[in-house]
Amino acid sequence: MDISVLIPTYNRAALLKKSLEALFEQSIKNFEIIIIDDGSTDTTKEIVKKMASEQKKLIEKAIILRYFKQKNTGQGNARNFGIKHAQGDICLLIGDDIIGTQKFLEEHVKLHKKHHKENVAVLGRIEWHPDIKITPFMKWITNGSCILGKYGGHQFAFEKLEGKKEADYRFFYTSNISLKTSLLKKNPFDSDFQKYGWEDIELGYRLTKKMKLKIYYNPEALAFHYHPMNEKSLKPRMRQIAQSGFIIQKKYPELHAIPSRKKKFIFWLISNPLALSIFSIARKLLPLKKMSAYYYYALSKKYYLEGLKSHKEPLKNVTS
Secondary structure, X not given: OOEEEEEEEOOOHHHHHHHHHHHOOOOOOOEEEEEEEEOOOOOHHHHHHHHHHHOOHHHHOOEEEEEEEEOOOOHHXXXXXXXXXXXXXXXXXXXXOEEEOOOHXXXXXXXXXXXXXXXXXXXXXXXXXXXXXXXXXXXXXOOOOOEOOOEOOOOOOHHHHOOOOEEOHHHOOOOEEEEEHHHHHHOOOOOOOOOOOOHHHHHXXXXXXXXXXXXXEEEEEEEEEOOOOOHXXXXXXXXXXXXXXXXXXXXXXXXXXXXXXXXXXXXXHHHOHHHHHHHHHHHHHOOOOHHHHHHHHHHHHHHHHHHHHHOOOOOOOOOO
16 A cells, blocks of 8 residues: 555544545545544544445545544644554645645655655645635735745745755645655654644654655645635634744754744834734735735734743653
8 A cells, every 4th residue: 555644633524524525536546544533523423434434436446444533632643643553655644624636645656656765755735725715814824935035924835945846844744745654653743742833843853853854845746725714813823833832942942943032022023012003004005915914924923922921831841
C-alpha cells in the first residue's frame, strides 16, 4: 500500500463528508483513509459508518476506511494515534476541511517515488474552495507577503513558494503534507502542544535539525480549503498561537518564538486602540485594497499580545 491519509476531526461531520467524497474519487487505487475522531459529539461516527457501508468505490478502488475515536486531546495527539495505525509507506496529513483534487494523492505518491529517501516530505498546494466566497479577511490570512512584501496573514504563505521546488520547516503545513510513515513513527508530534499553533512547525523544525528533512513543493498536489473564516476567528487563534509559543521558546530559544521587548513595543504601536481606529477608518475611506490587510495585521498583533499577557503560569515538565 502506497499511502495512508490521516484526518483528525472534531465536530465537523458535514465537512468531513465532503473531504471523504473527494478521496473516494482519487485517480489511484489501493490506499487507506484513517479518521481520528478527537472526541466529537456530533454525527461524525454515524456519517463515517454510513459512507463506509454505501460506497461501492471503496471496493472498486481497494480503499480501506478506518475510524478511531479518542478523548479530545488536540490535533497533534490525534495524528500520532493515526500514525501508529498507518499501514501505507507514506502518510499524508490533511484536515477534515480539505477537499483534494482528483490527482491529489497521485501527485504526492509520484514525488515520493522520485525522492525515495526517508527524510523527504512533499508539500502540496492549498487554495480556497471555489464554492465559497473569498472575503478580504480570507485573502489576508492566506497571504504572508501582503504588507511590505514580507508580512501578512498566518494561515498559509504559498505566494512565497512561487517558482520554487523546495520549502523549509516554516511551510510544514499539516493541511497538505506527506512524509514516509517510518519517519513519523520514529518522530511523532510533540504531545506538549495541545492547543492550536506551533505543533506542526515544531515537528518540521525538529526533523530538519535531526534528520535534515527536505521538503519538496508540488503545487500539482492541489487541494481546496472548504472553511469560510471571518474576523471573529482571529482572536482565539492569535491568543493560542501566543500561548503555545512559550512551549517552543523553551525547547528552541534560537527560533525567538516569543518576541523581544522592542518587537512587543512595535506590535503595541500598530495595534493600540488609536492605531486600530485609524486603520479601520482608512480601509473604509481609501481605495487602497491593502488597507484592509494593514488593519487585520494590526488586529492580529493586538490579540497576540493579549495571548502573551494571559500566559502567567510557568511551564512545567517541558522536554526537548
